[in-house]
Amino acid sequence: MILVSRHLEPPSSTPEPTRHLPVLLPETIAALAPERGGLFVDATVGGGGHAEALLEAGPEIRLIALDRDAQAVTRSRTRLERFGERVQFLHAPFSAIGSLLGSGDRGRVAGLLADLGLSSDQLDDRHRGFSFQQDGPLDMRMDRSAQKTSAAVLLAHASEDEIEEWLSEYGEERFSRRLAHAIVHQRRFGPLLRTSQLADLVARTIPRGRAGIHPATRTFQALRIAVNRELGELESLLDQAPALLAPDGRLALISFHSLEDRRVKEAFRAEVKSGRSADLLPGGVRASDAETRANPRARSARLRAIRRVSAEPA
Template identity: 65%
Template sequence: MILLAPTYQKPEGPSGPSRHTPVLLQEVLDALRPDEGGFFVDATVGGGGHAEAILHASEFTRLLAIDRDWEALQRSEERLAPFGDRVQFVHAPFSALESAIPAEWIGNIAGILADFGLSSDQIEDRERGFSFQVDGPLDMRMDATRQKLSAAKLLAESSEDQLEKWLREFGEERFSRRIAHAIVYQRRFGNLLRTSQLADLVERTIPRGRQGIHPATRTFQGIRIAVNRELDEISALLEAAPRILAAAGTLACMSFHSLEDRIVKRSFRNDCRSKDFQDVLPKGVTAKPAEIRRNPRSRSARLRAIRRSAS
């Protein structure tokens, strides 16, 4: 059953099964140890690949599957149907983790997984507006049912200084000032409404970077992180998750760029200052060449994990 906020309007369902390949799958299982059974939370269930493997590991494993994206939740609900009531679904941002968890699970959770960022299903759906490689509406919301501010609205209404800050801090874009100025100047002639308009504007505004990297890559990352408040979400999750773990419970987080990884690394370092937690992957784990060949998206992944002490 999917738990919904009372005001929620159900959108059209997704088409077809997930095209997302779970990243560092064996490494996630090694960190979480679901074969011992217990309560697990997948805070970013996405296409359900990690979730399926967690549920497969033991018939005594139960899973709470969270995603803020309704379509992802529907896809994973179909995929995980064979596990029956061993899995429950929650449509919520993971910043609401504590309120999403059934009361009897609090303090009894054996493992929590957060696999940040976007799934291939989201990136490849042009109507979601995440990709500069195909034309689509400039949306970028992970949860269009609850988030009011699309990328187009944010670009139309934000000040030049605010846009510059997002591009610099979230996109790590060195031409942030130039791009922010160009976006605001463009408004005189009409708002940016399509991904191709934003990608073209950036391409016209800044020099071509290293070969193979589209000049709009960093701009799209910066705007997407701003639209979804992604870094605030991660901080809120990292604050709440350690509190609800059982003794010997593990929190595993997978990042896809340095901004995410820095937040995780700092937070885990703080948690491990007390004797309550131990860093089980001190340097983090990255994908091996064979996985990168099979799934290029794994190239930038880094998995980190901490574990609560056993007593």
């Protein structure tokens, strides 16, 4: 365990300005309608792009901005400094949202946004270990202070069945069994500590997929979801968020793959069926061709939003 942990590099203290482009920006701001004023929550502040647009479009709003990644909090704090006390920053996972809001704020939220997954700042920083395109430590933790288990540690200790299940369920990887076997076999020769070691292992083990898609894409997605327990985080947010909304409060979620979108769609459908909320964007909204050309990351994004119509408790 000690040996495997040594692959981690210390976090850099002053992060670079953000490189992240917010996706579906005008559509998200329109759905959240910050011009109404009130308390807003950005549960995934990241580089602060959506938050900044909310604060500009809603001069009367107060914003609670949180992120699980301490660097994102530092970075967005700098970007949003000019809004002064209108913004409160929290370094926390959004699964804690219910307990983070004071009792006076629960049931009073005018708008809550979660823009799921990773930012470009995280993906492009090779020291974070999220990308198979650059060599770095096999880390992948969003919160390097609270989370103890990096991807390397997870792979060093998991059983072949567990690895197979993550690859198949979170990566929708057709060759999950073959890959899980290869990973466990590789452990006999030493731990997998670098992103390049894992990417090479995947490339040696399974055939190349569709043109342009690296064979390690699904493996890296699966591991990242497992390391950060992303689906459990999302389910917890979806359980808590409706009860935090005020009447006419809006809840907007941007997802990037079907595992996330399915959960959002089902939770929103149940809210609408209960009569407490109305669907603001039936079927969700996808990025335009122009946005996708300017920001390829927007290609898989889907925005869904509901509006609280009843004052009954959720």
